[in-house]
Amino acid sequence: MPEAWVCFVCGREVRVGQRFTFVSKGPVHLDCLEGLAREGGVYSGDVERLFRALKTLLDNIVLFRELREAARGEAVKSLLHELQKSSEAGAAKVTKLIESNIEL
Numbered sequence: 530m531p532e533a534w535v536c537f538v539c540g541r542e543v544r545v546g547q548r549f550t551f552v553s554k555g556p557v558h559l560d561c562l563e564g565l566a567r568e569g570g571v572y573s574g575d576v577e578r579l580f581r582a583l584k585t586l587l588d589n590i591v592l593f594r595e596l597r598e599a600a601r602g603e604a605v606k607s608l609l610h611e612l613q614k615s616s617e618a619g620a621a622k623v624t625k626l627i628e629s630n631i632e633l
């Protein structure tokens with residue numbers, strides 16, 4: 530992760546431990562992306578469902594990272610890293626579908 534990522538919506542820093550994702554315009558906080566969907570009047574139905582799925586995935590990413598950093602055993606660290614990566618892959622897919630519904 531580079532020294533400083535900046536959310537393209539609010540202009541504030543995006544840090545590890547926060548819920549954020551990446552769209553074509555760059556990193557964005559989950560809350561900021563949700564704000565865009567609400568402003569655009571598309572925060573309902575399937576888009577709302579996608580946001581709920583994304584929230585869960587982003588929470589999992591934060592959790593798996595914390596657990597991995599605290600873990601002692603290599604096998605445990607490795608498994609938690611794998612779980613984090615698969616949640617990241619899932620979050621990327623969900624974000625892509627959300628992005629196709631929002632005007633950025």
Ligand SMILES: [Zn+2]
Pocket residue numbers: 536537538539540541557558561
């Ligand atoms: Zn933001």
